[in-house]
Amino acid sequence: MNALLDPAQLATALPGAVRKLDPRALLATPVMLVVEIGAVLTTVLAALDPSVLGWSVTAWLWLTVLFGNLAESVAEGRGKAQAASLRALQSETTARRRTAGGHLEEVPSTALRVGDLVVVEAGERIPGDGDVVEGVASVDESAVTGESAPVIRESGGDRCAVTGGTTVLSDRIVVRITSNPGQSFVDRMIGLVEGSERQRTPNEIALNVLLGALTAVFVVVCVTLWFVADFAGAPVPVLVLAALLVCLIPTTIGALLSAIGIAGMDRLVRRNVLAMSGRAVEAAGDVDVLLLDKTGTITYGNRRAHEVLEVPGVPRADLVEAALLASLADETPEGRSIVELLTPEQSDAALPAGATLVPFSATTRSSGFDAGERQVRKGAASAVGGWVRESGGTEPPALLAAVEQVSASGGTPLVVAERVGDAPARLLGVVHLKDVVKEGMRERFDELRAMGIRTVMVTGDNAVTAAAIAAEAGVDDVLAEATPEDKMRLIRREQAGGRMVAMCGDGTNDAPALAQADVGVAMNTGTTAAKEAGNMVDLDSDPTKLIEVVEIGKQLLITRGALTTFSVANDVAKYFAILPALFVVAFPQLDVLNVMRLSSPESAILSAVVFNALVIVALIPLALRGVSYRPGPADALLRRNLLVYGVGGLVAPFVGIKLLDLVVSLLPGL
């Protein structure tokens, strides 16, 4: 957090901040535009009638505008570094495009258009976003996702989308390009992290209206005060009225409003979530219902070995030994869980010397080892069954029954087979991989409930299995044996009741539901269709990320509300500083209102102006980081934030202006 505002960052943001002094750039923020008009006015007045107070006020009014711009520039600057590294991915490459005649021609990647077919081989960079239409390959997507482990991309199904700029590590694939140059995923990412594509969100616009109205009230107050004070025999110089106006209008929130929005998007990006619109981030704060897929989100996804079932006639010890040996070198969670389960039964298992490991591959969908005459394989029932049949072996009906039984209970069967020499392979038995609820899910769901969000677990499992897992995980509701249509119906039903629904998905059949949901988070591993349909993409493909997205959405709104409250509460103290200063010469009895005992009227006015400017800088880190959010009922949240930002906003300026007065009053000639 201390890196939020280092001097170097400020220095790089400064030129941008100066550029934004252009009044046209300030049109979107009426509050800061009024400050700038005030600054111009005091500049003219100070030039016509120079005084220390005049020039000091003028300088600080300009600084107020500058600080506001600086906040926005710093927020934007944080995304710039990320954008630069993404841009490196876009350097032009040569693509091999397959022509209609089946020939390959070399073209620059920038010449590719939607629908072109390109061939990419191991070691090459994928020239553009697209879907794999032929082949399987492992792809290094670390440049985009930051995840170093390669991922499998294959034609058909839900794992076919590839991102331009990522690298193929093995095999050869044919990709159908799905985006034109300049509109690719990486292009959009760059736009988002730089803030250039930022559109103001509905709530931000509404808040801006309220701030504009407050500003208008204070403009009326200050302009009419000139006439009224004149009548009362205590005329106020225009310069001082301009200072009063700037102190009263909500400059703190006005200056930081857009920085808060940019920083909110940036926080999402840092968590590897790309929101396609700020609207979606805001909507995330309002979510009432969260649809979570069971597998991978709530549970580990059929990954824990629960039991081993031997084929009748096979000694259990044979199965245990083979399964154990085949898993010793298997570093996947499944492999490790098998070792954990079976070690108590056979603690001295060790791979024979000279054994060669057969790693898992996308095509064989099995793994194992070869040790001399002996070969052991473990994997999906169809893959290992095929291996057995190839060698002339048969699949006993009892095994098929066991596989069926495991599947029916919602688990995943892993089949183990062994072949010695040239004899047909024989099937030993089945490892039952069972769903296990992830640690800490219950707590997270409790948190969500405290925030007022209902969780619905969506699963293809039968109702009994689903209910058992739901009870264990502590979700509020279950949609069992769910088809994509069921999911869609559920979303529509909730929305008809006025509730906001969030969900995540990756498959093509999730796309309609993702589009229908108010917040749809597509997994980066998912299909292009899913990514297009959702309004966010999670690069880590972690479905629990939804919870963080909701928190960020809420944090965004809370930060706006808190700083607005702070800004308005500040005005009370500023009145106590400035009003006695304005009128104490004409009405000495008003000195009792000078509760801060500020040293002179001039010093009081200048201190208030300086405080007003410095508080913007002081709150930039908070605007960028966001107000800390702890899930809880609305009442408790409000009480806490009111205490911190409301009462704090009342007290802080009394202290700050007093301290500044001690310094400012030393200014010679004031």
Next chain:
Amino acid sequence: MSELLPAVGQVLVLVVVLALAVPLLGRHLAHTYTAPGHLAVERGAYRLLRIDPDADQHWRTYALSALGFSLVGILLLYAVLRLQQHLPLSLGFGALPADGAWNTAVSFVTNTNWQWYSGEAALGHLAQATGLTVQNFVSAATGMAVAAALARALSRSGAGGRIGNFWTDLVRGTVRVLLPGALVAAVLLALLGVVQNLSGARTVTTLTGGEQSVPGGPVASQEAIKELGTNGGGFFNANSAHPFENPTPLTNLIEIVLMLLVPFAMAWAFGLIVGDRRQGAAVLAAMGLLLVVAVALLTWAEMAGPGTVPHAAGGALEGKETRFGTAGSALFAAVTTGTSTGAVNSLHDSFTAPGGGVAMVGMLLGEVSPGGVGSGLYGMLVLAVVTVFIAGLMVGRTPEYLGKKIGQREIVLVAVYVLASPFLVLVGLALALSVPAGVAGLQEDGAHGLSEALYALASASNNNGSAFGGLTSGTPFWNTLLGLAMLLGRFLPLVLVLALAGRFAAAQRVPVGPGTLPTHRPLFVSLLVGVALVVVGLTFVPVLVLGPIVESLS
């Protein structure tokens, strides 16, 4: 200290009476504005007006109906006042001048009842009864109708901007609430000594042997609706300080009850209409809290406040009726400025400076403590929307009130509403204080003169109608300026509220969950009160400093 006991006692009696009456009247009001079916007399009225009482109006139609009705009211009243000498029962009074007739016509149609003239010395019975008293009923019924429309809109979901029928609301509010209420109140007041006759001035011999002309008239009947409809326009210039209008401490207390009854009951009815009694109770609590603070401050200021004379006399009695005392006057002043009634039983100009300041703040709050009939409720609901917007953000959700999302359009309407009154008061004040015609009307210079002008503009812009005294307002300048302030101060907010109602009626209702900001708890009520005070404080503190605050400190 001898006055402390009755001061507290009258407040306790008031609280008990209101606690009993408000829920009953609230239920009756909710029924009046939501129940199907029509009374025979209402059906007659609808046939006469040729309207379909069951037609559900779009908010624009509703607003045009309300505006059109009021415009016709202004024109008719203007005509009666200008042609008085040709009409029967004129008691020999001539026509009002053009600027005066404009001011008075606007004043009564906007439920303000600002009176630049002496009622008994300028208006005949016909003008008083048909012109003013009729408007006393229908201007009140208009305010209630708009508030009821807003409450109904909040209870609807996806109704496409339809908010009810103005004519039905107007007729029902008059026939079912105001007429019977005023009848009961008039009889009660007449029994307790308020004058009710149709005779003109009577010449009587006074104790000292001199001759005095004492006018009579239908005082009790006008008095009843004057308070019940938070109108405030007195039969006599001295208003409720006149012994014919308000003869005893008991009638004084009854008149106070009458002023508070409908505004509080509207808040209760609001809870019933939106289907959550706690919401009504919360709005009522916020109104009550503001009023209690005002009563306490005003009573303190008048009984023990600053000033050499009050200290010597044991209370500020100048300009007060001894039969009410300082406490009875202070309570009346807090209630009349808090309810937008504007009736007075004492001279607010003679109040201590802080006392006069509190009365001003009561009006500057935008009349929400508890405000005028109807207008108090919708004013408070607008503030509730502002509060919900800021507080809602702080709980991390797009703000919503009673299940209605507060988006950009809603905030625009609410922001303009909140802007309207400060704009009218401050711009009017600056204008009045910088042109000779404006300054000429002020009795005094400096801070007190400023207070007089500020009070008049606050009173007119917020449709209160009470006068500080000291201001000679019957000049073309002031009549025109205050007339404009009253007109815009009434109808601009009214149209904005109806537009807001249209938005609410059209919007889907979002179900309430644990993440929703509760708007019925003490925390929200205190925040609502805080927002009301901060909004008015930040806007008016500079001018209040130059007026009553400088005076208080001298």
